Amino acid sequence: MSAVTREIELDGQVQGVGFRPFVYNLAQRHALTGWVVNLKGRVRIQVSGDPDVLDQFADDLVRLAPAIARPHIRSVRQVGFADPGGFKILTSDSEQQADIHIPPDYALCDACAAELDDPNDRRFRYAFNNCTQCGPRFTIIRALPYDRRNTSMAAFKMCKCCAAEYHDPGNRRFHAEPVACPACGPQLSFSSDGIVESDPERALERTIKAIRDGHTVAVKGVGGYHLVCDARSQRAVANLRLQKNRPHKPLAVLVTPDWFERHVNADDVTRSLIMHTARPIVLCDVEPGVLADGITMGMPSTGLFLPYSPLHQRLLQSFDGPLVATSANLSGEPVLTDNVDVETRLGGVCSAYLHHNRAIVRPADDSVFNIIAGKARPMRLGRGYSPYELTLPFELAEPILAVGGQMKNTIALGWNNRMVMSSHIGELTSPRSLSVFENAVTDLQQLYEVDASVIACDAHPGYASHRWAMQQSSAREVIEIFHHHAHAGALTLENPAGDKPWLVFAWDGTGFGEDGTIWGGETLLGVPGNWRRVASFRPFRLPGGDRVSREPWRSAASLCWHSEYNAYNAPKYELLHSAWLKGINALYSSAAGRLFDGASALCGICEQASFEGQAAMLLEAYADSHAVAETLEIYHQNGILLADWRTLPAKMSDDSLSLTDRASWFHATLAETLVEIARRCRETYGDFRIGLTGGVFQNRCLAEQALKRTAESGFETVLPQQLPCNDAAISAGQIIEVHSRR
């Protein structure tokens, strides 16, 4: 058989992952000649050899690719025979137009971890060790192509040893852009009370000592700073909570794999998720008593994650115990990333800082997952997943920028059949959130060289993202998408194939509805771009505007007043009751999230919340899945089904029932009501697939029962796995909806 020459082009995750040295070594192994070159976001290979061997080579390109690479062969074509005699890696060509893929940040690989522990290695204990298979990417990239000069590592000139590795195609640090060693790379420094310790080892020692002494230290990681303290010390945890003004919201804990195996009864899904190279925070059931009580504040599960950078590895090794590691920020803001900023803004929260001098180009909060019905469900996609990309089931006619919602804000950029999402931005109420939001808008478009001609925003006129979008309306078309339509649109991405319409249950806390009321318990029938509200909850007033979200007793009071149930009638409620009667700052809502708040408050579990969802989470903590479910009464009004919750106040206030009985009954009854709505819709409208989305379905007890009960009634039901079901998915849904309407 005679030798031929083929040109193979690949895209997908092929840059910043050691793909070219892999190709080089693979070509050597198959004794092929030719070259490989990085185009922008793509790799082109020319190889000459026997056709059989070339076939095998192409297979191996995908099959044997580095663990963190995700190559897709885009084209293979035969070209004129060429035999350059040997295989070469050619220099990058930034002029080429091609699809751009930006790698996420990767967790420390085994090879680099071994070097950390090897006293004979020149990177022994080095907190910034990395190679093509691990290390920071997204958070250090300033521009493309992904070369060191375009990253925050440009500030560090490689030493001779590092440069040699960087240029050696056989080395695992070949073109590892953040390559570094103690002689030439970033370093740690410790700062406390204005005194700086710049010796890296002593800086780490001082950090460990401060933590042992019960202090909180702000530690600079990959996507931002963490506030770190001893996770076994009740006093240290209480102190951190007090200083950060975070009285109840659960804190994430950084643990070693050994600790995880010893103290967590984990299934395979949990184990493989927590070991994933993105190292997300995973909600786990931890053995009681091994962590300070103040970490979860009564919630049944604990957010754990494993060390993802050499620095975190060293911290854990040196401290020898679990560490609280919570985003260093002011409530609701994106995580802090800048050395000076963190000392200025967190001055009241902590007084010790472990800094380093590698700049973080953009914040990336830790990602968070929960396991529901045996599958991993994202709650927040950040470090390790950002920039998060999904392939759209269609081609967009023009690039769309979707600016998301107000809470848990993310933005998304869609073009061709691609959609890329920003990292978690948070609540758009503070100037810092808004500036991170504005940077993300510019950043995503610049990185991917896409200039959006259409902006999609939420229909709520008071959202900061909506206001921002409206300011752009002279230059770009702005399209408003209703909140729950966006939720439904995002849900369909989970399983876009198939002809059946969807029946989407979009249950959350609030969203501006088509009729000007506050939606949040909606059942939408249809397909993207064409949703019809077919069911909801009986509307009730939310007395006190935005305050209802932090004061569950307001929902409880309103439910009682509507149900004429004899409660919340003390003199101190008279003023609010009159406002409620007259509709003063008391809009109508159908939000399921507020029913959870009301139920939780009526049981006496949570009347005042310090964070969103607290009342519902505490209620869920009491619930099991053994309750006998009832169905709320469902009635027709104005062509839609409404579920009537007016039996709730009496049931949830019934002290003859245990809290577990009440909480379980509530979850089972809402799940059964959902199924009953679906059954009635099937009678009326024919067959459909069911989707469950909106922040309420982060509730495992509810979601699992809804999945189980709908399955028992013969429905196919989808609970999101690709995108969070909460408002982080609004931006993605806006893109789906804008496209589908056109």
Place this chain on the structure above:
Amino acid sequence: MSISQETHISLAHGNGGRFMRELIDGIFFRHLNNPLLNTRSDAASLPELTSRLKMTTDGFIVNPLEFPGGDIGSLAIHGTVNDLAVSGAEPKFIALNAFIEEGLEIALLDRLVGSLAAAARNAGVQVVAGDTKVVSRGEGGGLYLATTGIGCSVDGLDLDIMNIRPGDKILVSGSVGDHGTAIMLAREQFGMSGDLKSDSAHVLPLTRAIYPLPGLRFLRDPTRGGIVSIMQEIRQATGLGVRLSESGIPILDPVASVCSMLGYDPLYLACEGRVVAVVANDSAQQALASWRALPDGENAAIVGEIENSSQHVILETELGGERILEELEDDPLPRIC
């Protein structure tokens, strides 16, 4: 039939005849009587004035007409006088239009005009011209007032929003949100307005006290939209940012507690007797001291400053966070999950 025998306003009180004459003479002229107000002339003759004149006009609609701490009559004078005062003028003359709804109780009208006259005397202004109209039942909220005020510019005073510079301090002369809260409670007949009174007052002692300060840049009276609306006005005119400190803003306990119960933000609620001053940093303490020495200024405070590091109106919360204070929505909707 004389005015004293009628108990309510009828359309006849606006027809140009006897009823109308009796209404004007028996109520308006009786209360407002002064040498310049001449019911027999269609225009007032004013004395010669030496300085440049400033003129302002305003309309007053308030429900209820009488509320704790004031009524529409005194409010009309205070509003007009305060607009002149914060513009750097000594108020002198006022022209008044009254649109009276058929069916308004005459005794109430008498009280309101009496209150208006007393407020004018108190502020040292004269109502020199006026007109009344009666509108059919259902076409007006009892009584609408429209005023035009004329004042004399204070020499050497240069008040202009464009004078504002980064680093300038923002002062407020007293607690915020009193009027808005009192009116809301009174209007909705919540029956618990006991501790709450409108701050309706003229601000002349306050403005006069700081006119001489060399660092005085800008004055405004926070009415509709509260102090946030003034900050938004500053931001939009100058392109500079405003930083307010939550803990520094004086809010009376009953106002705070009603607002917190009903879910309102007092920073967006109207005042009717307060002044917001922007002064150069080095004059701020002096301005504060001058205000605090006055009975109406004892709660005065430095509430924030002008900055060029942002272009937002930012509230530094008591917990150390930062919140953007957006321009008032027509209809604030809950935004939070």
